[in-house]
Structures are given as C-alpha cells and as structure tokens.
Amino acid sequence: MEQDDLGATAPTGTAIDYETVNVGALVVGAGAAGARAAIEMVQSGVDPEDVLVIGKRSHGDAHTTWARGGINGALGTHDPEDDWTIHAADTLKEGHFLNDPEKVETVTRQMPDRLRELDDWGMEYSRTEDGEIDQRYFGAQSFRRTAFAGDHTGESMLRTLIERAQSLSIPYRENVFVTKLLADDDDRLLGAAGYDMDTGEFVLFDADVVVLAAGGYTSLFQRHSSRDDENTGDGPALAYLTGASLQDMEFVQFHPTGMVGDRYGEEWDGRLVTEAVRGEGGRLYNTEGERFMERYSPDQMELDARDVVARAIDEEIEAGRGTDAGGVYLDISHRDRDFIQERLPRMYERFADLGVDMAKEPVEVAPTAHYGMGGVVVDSEGETGIDGLYAIGETMVGVHGANRLGGNSLAETVAFGQVTGEAVAERLLAGTTPARDKGVLHDRARQHFATLRTLTGRDGEYDPETLLDELRGLLWEAAGIRRTDDEIEAGLTRLGELQRKASNVALGQRTGRAFEFALNLGFGLVVAESILRGARERTESRGAHYRTDYPERDDAWRRNIDMHEDSVGAMRLTTEPVGTPSDAVQAALDADYELDYHQLE
Structure with missing residues (x-):
C-alpha cells in the first residue's frame, strides 16, 4: 500500500x-x-x-x-x-x-x-x-x-x-x-x-x-x-x-520594494517594484519626509544589500513612521519624465494605469517575499x-x-x-x-496514479486554497523578515495542525483548480517544514535570516544546513562546512571593492 x-x-x-x-x-x-x-x-x-x-x-x-x-x-x-x-x-x-x-x-x-x-x-x-x-x-x-x-x-x-x-x-x-x-x-x-x-x-x-x-x-x-x-x-x-x-x-529573501496600498488593489499586493527604480536613483522616504536610509546605510543608501534595506523599511513601519497600509514611499520624481519612461517603461505604465504618475509622485512599497x-x-x-x-x-x-x-x-x-x-x-x-x-517504473507509476484517482472528486472538510492561504500567513508570521524562537516554535505547532487538515481536503476533478491547489499544498507543507526547522536550528543572524533573539552573526555557524528524509519519513538535519574560494577570487575579496552610491546623486 x-x-x-x-x-x-x-x-x-x-x-x-x-x-x-x-x-x-x-x-x-x-x-x-x-x-x-x-x-x-x-x-x-x-x-x-x-x-x-x-x-x-x-x-x-x-x-x-x-x-x-x-x-x-x-x-x-x-x-x-x-x-x-x-x-x-x-x-x-x-x-x-x-x-x-x-x-x-x-x-x-x-x-x-x-x-x-x-x-x-x-x-x-x-x-x-x-x-x-x-x-x-x-x-x-x-x-x-x-x-x-x-x-x-x-x-x-x-x-x-x-x-x-x-x-x-x-x-x-x-x-x-x-x-x-x-x-x-x-x-x-x-x-x-x-x-x-x-x-x-x-x-x-x-x-x-x-x-x-x-x-x-x-x-x-x-x-x-x-x-x-x-x-x-x-x-x-x-x-x-x-x-x-x-x-x-x-x-x-524579502525584496525591499513590493507594491502595497489599497489604491493598487489586491491583485497587485506584493508585486515587485523592480530594484532598477533604486538603481536609477529612486529614494526611500518615511511618512515624516525623512530619507531614512541615511541612518541605516549612509554610504550605500538605497542600494545596500536587499536584506539591509528590507529590515530598515520593516523597522520604520514598526516604529510608526510607515503609511496606513504598512509601507513607505519610493520616489524617483526628481528624474526627468523622459528618463523614467525610457529606463523604466513597464513600471511607469503600470503605475500610470493605476492612477499614479511616477514623474510627479512617489509610489507606496513594503518588503515582499521574493x-x-x-x-x-x-x-x-x-x-x-x-x-x-x-x-x-x-x-x-x-x-x-x-x-x-x-x-x-x-x-x-x-x-x-x-x-x-x-x-x-x-x-x-x-x-x-x-x-x-x-517493470519497476510502470509498477510505481500505476500505484501513484491509483492514488491520484482515489483522490479525484473526493469530498473533504477543508478547502485546499483556504489552507494554502493559512500556510502563507503562518510562514509570514513565524519565518518572516525578523524571527524568534517562540514564533518559529508556534509556527511548527500550527504546521502540524495544517498537516492534519490537509489529509481531509475537498479536491474536485483533476481538471479543476481545487485539485491543483491540493497538490501545491502538499508540496508547500514539505517546504514549510524545512524553512521552519532550518530557521530554528540556525541560532544566529546572517543575511536574510534574522533572529531578534540571536541578532549577531556567529562564525561557528558558517555552515550549511542539509535536510533529508530518513527511512521512516522524518526530516533530518545535518550541517556541512562551506568551501573556500579560489586564489583569484580571494584576491578580489582582499581588495575590498565597494559601491560608492553617491555617484548617483
């Protein structure tokens, strides 16, 4: 079986x-x-x-x-x-x-x-x-x-x-x-x-x-x-x-600038406002009119690493200097209209269709999983x-x-x-x-197809799309931009409840969206467990993984965390050392090149 x-x-x-x-x-x-x-x-x-x-x-x-x-x-x-x-x-x-x-x-x-x-x-x-x-x-x-x-x-x-x-x-x-x-x-x-x-x-x-x-x-x-x-x-x-x-x-990675705000509509929530806007000179402001990246990264400003900029925006919002919709402002209106239309044509057209003129006013943005x-x-x-x-x-x-x-x-x-x-x-x-x-190929295929046929048209207590949305909320709260052990543990508990619900979903026919969403949910539950368990294991802050209860980078954690399924179907975690770069790349690292953002000013 x-x-x-x-x-x-x-x-x-x-x-x-x-x-x-x-x-x-x-x-x-x-x-x-x-x-x-x-x-x-x-x-x-x-x-x-x-x-x-x-x-x-x-x-x-x-x-x-x-x-x-x-x-x-x-x-x-x-x-x-x-x-x-x-x-x-x-x-x-x-x-x-x-x-x-x-x-x-x-x-x-x-x-x-x-x-x-x-x-x-x-x-x-x-x-x-x-x-x-x-x-x-x-x-x-x-x-x-x-x-x-x-x-x-x-x-x-x-x-x-x-x-x-x-x-x-x-x-x-x-x-x-x-x-x-x-x-x-x-x-x-x-x-x-x-x-x-x-x-x-x-x-x-x-x-x-x-x-x-x-x-x-x-x-x-x-x-x-x-x-x-x-x-x-x-x-x-x-x-x-x-x-x-x-x-x-x-x-x-949480990209710093995803669309946010009622004026854009639910369809556009979280959609990317390309880094090219900042690469062409776009500036970030809070609701007090402060260009806040001057406090977080005075040398690289809006073009610092994505994790740095995303956390800065998140901190501004949490401190009460964000918009009512939970965002900040990205402004490139100091550039000429012709420049914006030439270098950022899709962005310009998108916001124009939504009633926003990028050449005259800022757009509202917030971090989004990317x-x-x-x-x-x-x-x-x-x-x-x-x-x-x-x-x-x-x-x-x-x-x-x-x-x-x-x-x-x-x-x-x-x-x-x-x-x-x-x-x-x-x-x-x-x-x-x-x-x-x-023979083994066809035997295993037939057994899998029989399972899918059993699932087809099955009634169930839960809607798979609703459970997918619940999973998204769980990961946002437990494994978002800033994480704590308590939040991660709570997320794992909730994940267990979701796994139980997922065994009792209504699927419909294979040509329908419910069947597709149910399969997506099955894959998503596996991935969510790996995210949460890895986040719990890594007791440091490094790059896009930021633990407020372990806010510093720990050199002992310069290791990769591997996840594999054991013989009884449980997820097992092990760590592996990271390799070393070639002499040529190490020389480039030692030279310590760095962007001078102010060339854009």
Whole structure:
C-alpha cells in the first residue's frame, strides 16, 4: 500500500490507464533555466526529439518574465576595471560567505559570454550611445554590472530563449503537472509521473534524465512577488520526496520594494517594484519626509544589500513612521519624465494605469517575499544525489548563500542551464546511462496514479486554497523578515495542525483548480517544514535570516544546513562546512571593492 501526502490510500496493482512518453531528457519547467538547458543539449548534438520541455502553464508564461531589473555579467561597459573575480567577490559578500564558491565562480566566469550569446540570439538590450550593452547599478555591486532591457529584462530574455529553442525544433508540452518523480531502490531515477491539466489524463514520462527547473518557494508567504499558483515549492519538494537533500531553506529573501496600498488593489499586493527604480536613483522616504536610509546605510543608501534595506523599511513601519497600509514611499520624481519612461517603461505604465504618475509622485512599497536562496543540493554539473536527476535555477542551492545579489537570479539560470545542458548531452551521447528497470517504473507509476484517482472528486472538510492561504500567513508570521524562537516554535505547532487538515481536503476533478491547489499544498507543507526547522536550528543572524533573539552573526555557524528524509519519513538535519574560494577570487575579496552610491546623486 502507498500512503500519499493528502491522506489517500491506493491498493497495489490497480488497473489504470495512462499515456507513456519516452524521452531521453525531460526538462520540468519552461522558464529561462529549463529553456537554456534544453538549448545546450541540442546544440551539443542531442536529437531534438530526444528532449522534451514541459510546464504547468502556457509556453512562455513562466516566472522569468517577472524578473525585470537586469542580469549580471562583468562586461565592463562603463567600468572596465570590473571582472568576473570581483563579481564573484560581491556575490560571496552578499551571501555572507555561505555560498558554494565553486558554483559562484561557475556563474561569474560564464556570464560575459552568456550575455553576448543572448545578444547574438537577438535579445533587445538597452544600449549605450556607442551601441554597447548598457549596464546599470544594482544593490551591493561594486561596479555597473547589471545588463538590462528597460525594466522588462526577464520577459525579453525568455522570449529570446524560446525563439532560439523553437529555431532548434525543441519539443515542448504545456499544462502538465508533475506530481511525483520515480526512482528505484538504488537511488536511480526512472522517470516522472503527472497529469494533463486540460484533460485530467495521467502521463508517465519514461526518461533517462530529468532536469528540475521548476522555480522556488516564495509564494508560500503571505506577501510575495509571484503569482499564487507558481513558486509553491514543487521542485524542492519533488526532489526531497525522491531522496535528494535540501539545503539552507531558512534563507528567504524579502525584496525591499513590493507594491502595497489599497489604491493598487489586491491583485497587485506584493508585486515587485523592480530594484532598477533604486538603481536609477529612486529614494526611500518615511511618512515624516525623512530619507531614512541615511541612518541605516549612509554610504550605500538605497542600494545596500536587499536584506539591509528590507529590515530598515520593516523597522520604520514598526516604529510608526510607515503609511496606513504598512509601507513607505519610493520616489524617483526628481528624474526627468523622459528618463523614467525610457529606463523604466513597464513600471511607469503600470503605475500610470493605476492612477499614479511616477514623474510627479512617489509610489507606496513594503518588503515582499521574493526569492528562496535554499534549494536542492547538486554537484558542479547540477546533478542531485539521485542518479539521473538534475536541478537548476531557483530549484537548486549554492550560488546565493544567505542573501542573493540582485541581478544574479537570471545569471544563474543561463549559466547553470548551459553547464547542466552540456553535462546531460555528454551523458546521453556517450550511451553510458545504466539500463533502467521498466517493470519497476510502470509498477510505481500505476500505484501513484491509483492514488491520484482515489483522490479525484473526493469530498473533504477543508478547502485546499483556504489552507494554502493559512500556510502563507503562518510562514509570514513565524519565518518572516525578523524571527524568534517562540514564533518559529508556534509556527511548527500550527504546521502540524495544517498537516492534519490537509489529509481531509475537498479536491474536485483533476481538471479543476481545487485539485491543483491540493497538490501545491502538499508540496508547500514539505517546504514549510524545512524553512521552519532550518530557521530554528540556525541560532544566529546572517543575511536574510534574522533572529531578534540571536541578532549577531556567529562564525561557528558558517555552515550549511542539509535536510533529508530518513527511512521512516522524518526530516533530518545535518550541517556541512562551506568551501573556500579560489586564489583569484580571494584576491578580489582582499581588495575590498565597494559601491560608492553617491555617484548617483
């Protein structure tokens, strides 16, 4: 018998219909990381028909499009003294030295070539007067290193990648929900199971390799910059439940400037006001008209690290110097209207549609959950501890440490997309993948599908969407910007109650939203436990993890926290030492480069 996370039990051997798709490499997630990995596989010689990219939404409708401000790479367009070692040093400092130095260097070494590659493929970068790829300041960066396309960089980049993938005839499939990864008893991946969200039909992917590029987990918080049905922890949970390890899940970045206020409406609450607004000179004010970052960070001001600026805003609000809606003001009206429209076109249009003229008045902002630095543990090529299972993008861990450097998320997607895509291609073309037991694959798939069929149409006492909202409130209160042991313990108690309720939810049909929300809830509960348990374990403050009962950074805690499922299904935590950077990067760290914010004044 198999017991699933939502309380249903299915008998072994139940007859059930399902589609089988045979493929060499299955890429789960159709954002930038997944697209770039698939492109590399085909460019390296894999037959396009042996690669399949799938997503939960329409093709091109991925979270990548919401990354607006830019993508990092040491091109030196304006600051020729910049190079990849300084980029790596900035990344390590921003990550409070919990990053994996090897992965940081993999990204920063690659990024100049990756930016030029995107240019060759037709990405519509903003340009200097000389026609070079323009670069702007971003928080905590020593030089102007963030390439951009106005304030719609992610959208433009994903469009470029999709067009490149289509030119290579890479197949994709829309509206497929992967519900389980299937592995054998020797931790060898066999494939993936899921269902077609349009028809409700079950689908088994018989795959030599699966690449998880399914995003992160920040929409599990009450205020977040994602849409409610994405970034709910699918990737980390799927990997963890298959036997892979998670790491540093307690580190959740709260972006300083999310939209807040009744005038914007509930639809826009928490949505990102890109860091590019501050990178182009935007200033933060409290309701007393004070430019308060002068007190918190007089040297770097609004462009200090995201965790510093987010906590400063939070403290201003708590001290009673925030707006009625619980925010502060972000003002770029001292810039010319033409400048704002050219450099921040999407932001200008969005607020104009909401009745706010950015060229004349400030916008109201507050911190919002934006990025999970934690994720699945992978090696230098992106492979997990499960043979044949890879994870990239926000699903993986290692690049960002305790706090992500703005502009590095898009960089990581294309850098590790290339690295992992190349590794998978070498594996497939070499023909060295061990034979998989197809009987075991189909037996385990049938049992899982029988469980899903049992759940379909089930009545229950609780609504899954309501429980998801309850989970978001729980994490916001127990694992928010500032945390205490008492709050975390209370959160774990509440989480146990939610887990009980989740076993008695009403699901409806597989083509309905309730079924999808119930699955999201199951994944979210796993991820929430890892966040809370990691936050309780780490008795220090470092980067995005701030404990008011342990407010100082503790050098003894310069360790990563790993989470894995033991033989009885319990979550076990262990710690691992952090690696050391190369001599070249250490030299850049010793040089101690730092942004001089006042160049913007």
